[in-house]
Amino acid sequence: MDFAVLVGGTDYYHIERQMENDKDMVIRMVAYDFHFAMQHCTSTEPATGEIVMRFPDSVVIYPEKNKDLPDTLRCRIILSDKSEHIYQIPTVKIQSYSLDDIHQKHLNFFLPYTLLRFRPLLKSKKQINEKELTSFVEKIIVDLEEEVRNGILSQRESEDLILLLTKASARIFAKHPHCHEEVFHLTEPLIKLPSVRINELEQESKQKDAIIAQKDNELAQKDNELTLKDLEINHLQKLLASNGILC
Numbered sequence: 001m002d003f004a005v006l007v008g009g010t011d012y013y014h015i016e017r018q019m020e021n022d023k024d025m026v027i028r029m030v031a032y033d034f035h036f037a038m039q040h041c042t043s044t045e046p047a048t049g050e051i052v053m054r055f056p057d058s059v060v061i062y063p064e065k066n067k068d069l070p071d072t073l074r075c076r077i078i079l080s081d082k083s084e085h086i087y088q089i090p091t092v093k094i095q096s097y098s099l100d101d102i103h104q105k106h107l108n109f110f111l112p113y114t115l116l117r118f119r120p121l122l123k124s125k126k127q128i129n130e131k132e133l134t135s136f137v138e139k140i141i142v143d144l145e146e147e148v149r150n151g152i153l154s155q156r157e158s159e160d161l162i163l164l165l166t167k168a169s170a171r172i173f174a175k176h177p178h179c180h181e182e183v184f185h186l187t188e189p190l191i192k193l194p195s196v197r198i199n200e201l202e203q204e205s206k207q208k209d210a211i212i213a214q215k216d217n218e219l220a221q222k223d224n225e226l227t228l229k230d231l232e233i234n235h236l237q238k239l240l241a242s243n244g245i246l247c
Contacts, residue, residue: 004036004056012041012056019064026073030087033058058089063113065095065120099136103143106152111140112164115172115183122176130182137186140165162190 003015014036018025033055041054062069075087094113102110114136121128144161147153153161169183 006040012036012054014056014058016058016060018060018062021062021066021068021070025060026075026087026089029058029060029073029089030075030077033087059092060089061092061094063094064116065093069093099139099143103146106147108144108147108153108157108161111144111161112168114140115165115168118179119172122173128176128179130179133179133182134186137165137183141186141190159190162187166191 002017004013006012014033016025016029016032037053037055041056043052043054044050045052060073070091072091073089077085077087079085094110095117097105097107097110099114102108102114118128118133141162144153144158148155148158166184166187169180169187173180173183
């Protein structure tokens, strides 16, 4: 399982990532979805008592370009009563999306995979245009900055994607260090070291603790004020009663 989420107790989404066109992938998806449906998407019709099993909305994402990738995964299922059912789910090919497509649709988790579109050039032993690579990474950074400004991503989420992009570069260009250096030159200033992040988290935690402590003090002060007022009222009532004013 790559990713599965149940939303609102009713909507189940299942996403798998597959690098190659594995012919048996559809069989695994049937098995995964059947298992998920049994655990989370089974209900009983009140009127008839009939059990209903609802499969999740599933998709397989292919990060790398491959002309043999299918648009859908299909499996014809024949049950014991000879009835036939078609299990069919869509596929998503990341490399068919331009950076503009990704930005407009806010598919930001695609971004670390986009560097894979340079891999065919490496396999064909062609030279990668470093200026083109630089422009490509710069556009990713600009798009992420806009997503942060528009509230689509938090600053930390943007930094995580930059870090993943850098890690992807190190792996894809392992045998072409000059290409990775081009990417790293652009992303390094945007990556926070773990020590910096830890320090920020500690500062945030201290600030939250200080706010909570202040609120606790304010509540305690209000409780003390109410207690004093109660004591004053009780004292006044006793005083009045002792003088025969209250019965």
